[in-house]
Amino acid sequence: MNLTLRIWRQSGPDESGEMVTYQVTDVSPDMSFLEMLDILNEDLILRGEQPVAFDHDCREGICGSCGMVINGSAHGPVQTTTCQLHMRSFNDGDVIDIEPWRAAAFPVIKDLVVDRSAFDRIIQAGGYISAPTGTAPDAHAVPVPKPDADLAFENATCIGCGACVAACPNGSAMLFTxxxxxxxxxxxxxxxxxxxxxxxxxxTMDAEGFGGCTNTGECAAACPKGIPLASIATMNREFLRAARKAPR
Amino acid sequence: MASTGVIMLLFLIVHMAGNLKIFFGPTDFNSYAAWLRTIGEPVLHETWYLWVQRVVLLACLVAHVTSAIQLTHRDIHARPQRYRSKRPWRATFATNTMRYGGAILALFVIWHILDLTVGAVNPRGEAGHPYENVVADFGVWWIALIYVVAMLALCLHIYHGFWSAAQTLGANNAARNVVFKTIATVLALAITVGFLSVPIAVMTGLVR
Amino acid sequence: MSNPKKQNAAKRSTGGRNAGKPKDSVGAYTVGDAIVDTKAPAGPVEKRWDTRRFEAKLVNPANRRKHRVIVVGTGLAGGSAGATLAEQGYHVIQFCYQDSPRRAHSVAAQGGINAAKNYRNDGDSIHRLFYDTVKGGDFRSRESNVYRLAQISVEIIDQCVAQGVPFAREYGGLLDNRSFGGVQVSRTFYARGQTGQQLLLGAYQALSRQIEAGNVEMHARTEMLDLVVVDGRARGIVARDLVTGKIETYLADAVVLATGGYGNTFYLSTNAKGSNATAIWRAHKRGAHFANPCYTQIHPTCIPRSGDHQSKLTLMSESLRNDGRIWVPKTKGDKRSPADIPEDERDYYLERIYPSFGNLVPRDIASRAAKNVCDEGRGVGPGGLGVYLDFADAIQRMGLDKVSEKYGNLFEMYERITGENPYQVPMRIYPAIHYTMGGLWVDYDLQSTIPGMFVIGEANFSDHGANRLGASALMQGLADGYFVLPSTINDYLARGGLDAVGADDPAVTTTVAEVEDRIKRLLAVDGDRTVDSFHRELGTLMWDECGMARNAEGLKKALARIPELREEFWQRVKVPGTGYELNQSLEKANRVADFLELAELMCLDALVREESCGGHFREESQTPDGEAKRDDERFSHVAAWEYTGVGEPPVLHKETLDFEYVHPTQRSYA
Structure with a gap:
């Protein structure tokens, strides 16, 4: 199939960008979305133009590197990562808009590449259990009720891709946090x-410049790992509880 | 926003229930309105309770609107550059129109106070005759329309707002989600139908 | 050990401009001194690690702050090492090429992690895990190292649980285990199909805590491009900031490489797109020996490629073979849809050739059998490179619900990628490059032949021999990072003699100049072929000649072709843009240039090892029924290669493997 792509091109963090139109031909429905961009890039290189920069790594939906807003949706029309989106979700002749994640806390570095280090700083602020190596008791010393273990796992599957922030009309990072x-x-x-x-x-999340939550649910609808919206309510409960117990 | 919203919502439930007294005729309604001024007597002086309530509600409203403005301000700054392509419409209409609905309601509250509390913009505007004032109001089509539009906005605002408050206050979870959504729907519909019954009754001549 | 004079041999060349060589020198190499001391203590195998730890010198806690340690990579090995060294008080400077340390490719491991906990009371023990690993590695690993790995496996689980890793649990709240990779005990701990992700996040969080505490200086989006060796010791790295393009030098008292394997030499593999061999290859060129480069593991159940556009391959859990039946049509070039092929025209070849193990034969055997039927022209799907994995019988026997409960998420993944519904149409699978057992040579302390440079995780060669068992990669990465390295690096640092190195030291300035020169040259070629086109061509060549089955003729062909391809690369590659910006083409070109050199060593090692063992199958060395045949007389050794220059004959150093506890036997699955 043949497609028209309108892609955000921005040569550097301080440059202004614009949407640029490209044509790609002979796209196979079996290609992944990123493979389609690979083809475009090979073509651009041979024509002496700069290829489109985008983050990607594992290409199996688990590292969280890739992410672009496709036709207004974070990661595109299917609730999965961009690398797992395949061209069979599109039709011959489609016009596809491709933009980077947009958030003040995720400044654009180049084209579709953004700086998501704000997420790392949120984790650094407390997203760990202090258990220095060598101090651990036997793994069976503390049983964990299965429902708790399952709930922990469900939340732990977050891949830190940032789709929640990109999809949220307010640029909020509540779902990630x-x-x-x-x-x-x-x-x-x-x-x-x-x-x-x-x-x-x-x-830390607030200090990084993410927006506030208005419970639109867009984050959970875009999350490729299906982190539920209820997680935000639980965090709010934890926050109110902690604020009561440890006022400062 | 959640807590002030919940307080105002409680007030609205009582307010709506009180309004329904209009169906028992002018005597009932007017004496109910008069009673409102005497709540708390003899401990409190006449209308003291009412003023306490007004102050609390005003404080809630100010806090609610201030938070809304602050939140909106923060949210706009969180995405200085907007997307070129349009976002697909995933969330409900109520969710997407909270800010517009809120603005409509804020303007309406001012109108409503000038109309039926102060009486300044009421076609009749006679103190001590709320029943007659109400009937006079809804005899005018555009005034009735203001009320209808505002109540529809209120319906949407409560529908998203109540569930949203449950999220924000941490009361919601996966299991309770359906419960809160249902309560939000029932509350929004009940309050709106209750409030709207009055102008409709006047317009249809049921109350005259 | 190696000749110290040769440790700066990389001076001779850092590029491959004049890399072509005459045909008659194909496969040339020289044999150097044997490696006799691996620093493993003598005595009973179960006491060796204790002995080593006791004998190791310690650094006074108050002095640790003054030592700077560079850790390159943030996967399971690097992340855990960086966090642990920082907890001990060292000042850690850590690097990853990804935008966040949480994205290293350990994240993609699915199956689980082995530990000899014996929580199931099914007869498991440290000794049994040790035995299984040595045997599974086809008797090409060191007993001392493997025993230590089995001992530490137990502590890893404790550590991870304490960090909050959400392993699967039973209703009583205790940890669940499963049997994995054909062993007879249930010793695999798992977190659904995302064990690697959960373990990595545990290490990442521990690392994050140390970053916040100021003990780790984290450089994301920064790629190591060379090793700084001063007076024969590793003292730092030269790295490129991938956002600004700036080349920076980082100096330290020791350098730890945790940069993963080199499976991407094959272009198509289950590795991440960015996974590369640059760090280990440049270290090799600075004097670190490269051990057993030909040991690569091929995983039988990957989703086949769908066309030339294919950019990477995706693994599906091996557990599918427990209930799926593998088959191809009996006749060549049968293009009928699978449903139209009647039962008696199907060849369930694994069940036919290996009646007792059937579809559950080990990875390497299943992979080779698939290759054979496809080579016969009986493969299915696009390009004829695939075999059916059919669940029709399983669905009939167990019911749709049971199948979906057990494999639902895998079926979904398959459908997302291929667009086919495996409940209705048989899945298609094909083997793919998955893991590399070879890597930089390290001693028992995980120190390379360059003093001060340690190598951990998949980047080293140490524990898996010629074949890695399922659920052992995660175990090794974490054992190295959390427990082994933090103990052994103390000894190196405590022995001192580390004078301050200045940024103006000639060793530093020369290295920087070489790195900058190479980038300039890559940008200057301005040819007519993309980096990917070279990478694809190299990958196809390697897959054909140095893949699942290898023979002398094919390897010689590859050895003749690779230098030509390398030369062509340096003449025709086109890298747009500049070096002073985010330039992903330049990053790729830098990596592919190294693959083009490493590939040659892989083929040479495969050619020299004239036996079949584990993942290395030489067609000349097989039993009458077509199984791998080891040659313990001639090849019971580690092949550690010393670099002498691009295209120059390398020097082979042999480290003999002795087996005191597990005696070599020939595998049989018929």
């Missing part, structure tokens, strides 16, 4: 730092 807080706060091992974790991570 809540996933890590819920993963750790529900486990017995996470109890000692339960309050400081939520307070510190939320403070």
């Amino acid at each position: 809540s996933a890590k807080i819920n993963h750790l706060n529900v486990l017995p091992q996470g109890q000692p730092e339960r309050e400081s974790r939520v307070l510190d991570m939320v403070t």
Whole structure:
């Protein structure tokens, strides 16, 4: 099939960008979306033009590197990662708009590549359990009820791609932050730092310039790993509880 | 926003229930309105309770609107550059129109106070005769229309707002989600139908 | 050990401009001194690690802060090492090419992690895990290292649970285990199909905590391009900031490489697109020996390629073979849809050739059998490179619900990628490059032949021999990072003699100049072929001649072709843009240039090892019924290669493998 792509091109962080139109021909429905961009890039290189820069790595939907807004939707029309989106989701003659994640906390580096280090800083603020190597008791010393373990796992599957922020009309990072807080706060091992974790991570999240939550649910609808919207409510509960217990 | 919203919502439930007294005729309704001024007597002086309530509601409203403005401001700054392509319409109409609905309601509250509390813009505007004032109001088509539009906006605002408050206050979870959504729907519909019954009754001549 | 004079041999060439060589020198190499001391203590195998730890010198806690340690890579090995070294008090400078340390490719491991916990009381023990690993590695690994790995496996699980890794649990709240990779005990801990992700996030979080504490200086989107060797010791790296293009030097007292394997030499593999061999290859060129480069693992159940556009391959869990039946049509070139092929015209070849193991034969055997039937022209799907994995019988026997409960998520993944519904149409699978057992040579301390440079995880060669068992990669990465390296690196640092190195040291300035020169040359070629086109061509060549089955003729052909391709690369590659910006083509070109050199060593090693063992199958060395045949007389050794120059004959150093506890036997699955 033949497609028209309109892609955001921006040569550097401080440059202004624009949508540029490209034609790609002979696209196979079996190609992944990124493979379609590979073809475009090979073509651009041979024509002496700059290829489109985009982040990608594992291409199997787990590393969280890739991410672009395709026709207005984070990761495109299917609820999965961009690398797992295939061209069979499109039709011959389609016009496809491709833009980077847009958020003040995710400045564009080049074309479709954005800086998501704000996510790392949120984790650094408390998204861990302090268990230095060598200090651990036997793994069976503390049983974890299966529902708690499952809930922790469900939240722990977050891949940190940033689609939640990109999809949120407010550019909010609540779903990302809540996933890590819920993963750790529900486990017995996470109890000692339960309050400081939520307070510190939320403070950092706010300081990074993410927007506030208005419960639109767009984040959960775009999340390729299906982190539920209820995680945000749980985080709010944890936050209110922590604020009561440790006022500052 | 969640807590102030919930307080105002509680007030609206009582307010709506009180309004229904209009169906028992002018005597009932007017004496109910008069009673409102005497709540808390003899401990409180006449209308003191009413003023306490007004102050609380005003504080809630101011806080609610201030938070809304702050949040909107923050959200706009969180995405300085907008997407070129249009976002597909995933969330409900209610969710997407919270800010517009909120603005409509804010303007309406001002109108409503000038109309039926102060009486300044009421076609009749006679103190101590709320029943007659109401009937006079809804005899005018465009005034009735203001009320209808505002109540529809209120319906949407409560529908998203109540569930949203459950999220924000951390009361919601996966299992309770359906419950909160249902309560939100029932509350939004009940309050709207209750409020709208009055102008409709006047316009259809049921209350005159 | 190696000749110290040769440790700066990389001076001779850092590029491949004059890389062509005459045909008669194909496969040339020289034999150097044997490696006799691996630093493993003597005595009973179960005491060796204790002995080593006791004998190792320690660094006073107050002095650790003064030592800077560079860690390259943030996967399971690098992430855990960086966090642990920082916890001990060292100042860690850490690098990853991804935008965040959480994205390293360990994240993609599905199956699980082995540990000899014996929680199932099914007869498992440290000794049994040790035995299984040595045997599974086809008797080409070191007993001392493997025993240590089995010992540490137990501590890893404790550590990860304490960090909050959400392993699968049973209703009683205790950890669940499953049997994996054909072993007879249930010792695999798992977190659904995302064990690698969960373990990596555990290490990433521990690392994040140390970053926040100021003990780790994290450089994301920064790629190591060379090793700085001063007076024969590793003292730093030269790295490129991938956003600004700036070349920077980072100096330290020791350098740890945790940069993963080199499976991407084959272009198509289950590795991440960015996975590369640059760090280990440049270190090799600075004097680190490269061990067993021909040991590559091929995984039988990957989704086949759908066309020339294919950019990578996706693995599907091996557990599918428990209930699926593998078959191809009996006749060549049968283009009928699978449903139209009657039962008696299907060849369930694994069940036919290996009646007792059937579809559950080990990875290498299943892979080779698939290759054979496809070579006969009986393969299915686009290009005829695929075999059916059919669940029709399983659905009939167990019911649709049971099948979907067990394999639902895998079926979904398959359908997302191929657009075919495996409940109705048999899946198509084909083998793919998955893991590399070879890597930089390290001693028992995980130190390379360059003093001060340590290599951990998949980047080293140490524990898996010629074949890695399922669920052992995660175990090794974490064992190295959390426990082994943090103990052994103390000894190196405590022995001192590390004088300050200045940025103006000639060793530093020369290395920087070489790196910059190479980037300039890559940009200057301005030819007419893209980097990917070279990479694809190299990959096809390697897959054909140095893939699932190898023979002398094919390897010689590859050895003749690779230098030509390399020369063509340096004459015709086109890299747009400049070096002073985010330039993904330049990043790729830099990596592919190294693959083009490494590939030659892989083929040479495969040619020299005239036996079949584990993942290395030489067609000349097989039993009458077509199984791999080891030659313990001649090849019971590690082949550690010393670099002498691009296209120059390398020097082979042999490290003999002794087996005191597990005695070599020939595998049989018929």
